[in-house]
Amino acid sequence: xxxxxxxxxxxxxxxxxxxNIIGRFERRGLQIIGMKMMRISHVLAQEHYAMHKGKPFYDxxxxxxxxxxxxxxxxxxxxxxxxxxxxMGATFGFKAEPGTIRGDFGLSSSFNLxxxxxxxxxxxxxxxxxxSRTELVEYKLASSDWVYDFSGGQPQ
Ligand code: IDP
Ligand code: MG
Numbered sequence: 001x002x003x004x005x006x007x008x009x010x011x012x013x014x015x016x017x018x019x020n021i022i023g024r025f026e027r028r029g030l031q032i033i034g035m036k037m038m039r040i041s042h043v044l045a046q047e048h049y050a051m052h053k054g055k056p057f058y059d060x061x062x063x064x065x066x067x068x069x070x071x072x073x074x075x076x077x078x079x080x081x082x083x084x085x086x087x088m089g090a091t092f093g094f095k096a097e098p099g100t101i102r103g104d105f106g107l108s109s110s111f112n113l114x115x116x117x118x119x120x121x122x123x124x125x126x127x128x129x130x131x132s133r134t135e136l137v138e139y140k141l142a143s144s145d146w147v148y149d150f151s152g153g154q155p156q
Contacts, residue, residue, distance in 0.1 A: 001076050001077060001080070001155070002076070002078070002079060002080040002123070003033065003074060003075065003076045003080060003127060004074075004075050004080045004081045004127075005072065005073070005075075005123055005130055006073040006075055006084060006114065007070050007072050007114065007115035007116075008021050008070060008114060009113055009115060010064065010065065010068030010069065011064075011068075011108075011111040011112075012071075012113040012114060013037075013068060013069050013071060014068055015105070015113075017105055018071050020105075021101055022035075022071070022073065024087060025075055025084065028077075028083065028087065029077060029147035029148075030075045030076065030077040030084070031076045031141045031144070032073060032074070032075060033074045033075070033076045033136050033137050033138070033139075034072070034074030034135050034136045035072070035073050035074070036071070036131075036135065037069050037070070038069065038070060039066070039068075039069050039070070040065050040066050041066065042062065042066055044129070045061075045062045045065045045066050046062060047129065048065070048126070048129060049062065049065070060110060061110065064110060072130045072131070074136055077147075078148065078155060081123055084116045085116050086100070087100060087101060088101050089102035089103040089106075090102065091109070091112060092108070092112065093105070093106025093108050093109070093111075094106075094107050094108075094109070096112075
């Protein structure tokens with residue numbers, strides 16, 4: 001089972017979309033193993049978006065991500081990283097397919113509602129960046145026996 005880090009960005013919080021966005025991941029069958037509301041500090045935002053430093057949108061991105069509270073989620077499930085990225089949709093809202101989070105709620109290139117890790121390496125680093133070990137909760141999700149076929153021992 002793979003884990004990934006999701007952030008409902010400040011626009012998602014302020015537009016009242018927290019529940020809708022989290023609900024989509026829940027309904028898909030992904031397990032929430034960590035969740036909190038927080039304000040991202042300047043230092044944390046710079047660390048999280050270090051790969052974009054120097055790009056024209058970088059300063060605005062840091063202002064955006066520190067401009068209001070966010071909700072961070074740790075999700076677990078089969079192919080959680082790829083599945084979540086597909087559910088988010090393309091980076092720019094005006095290009096994202098309907099049915100995706102950005103494609104259903106967004107039109108902007110910068111205010112695009114959600115962040116999701118884009119690789120196993122990024123997920124590991126981002127989960128450690130936003131959650132302490134004790135904030136990630138291990139438990140059996142009751143629905144998992146019907147989300148996956150466990151008849152062969154392994155989830156299918
Ligand atoms: P991603 O969030 O889909 O992985 P990235 O290319 O990693 O997209 O960019 C990180 C974030 O930076 C985006 O989610 C978006 O908020 C912002 N961003 C990316 N490209 C642009 C741009 O061309 N203009 C304005 N903001 C941008
Ligand atoms: Mg990215």
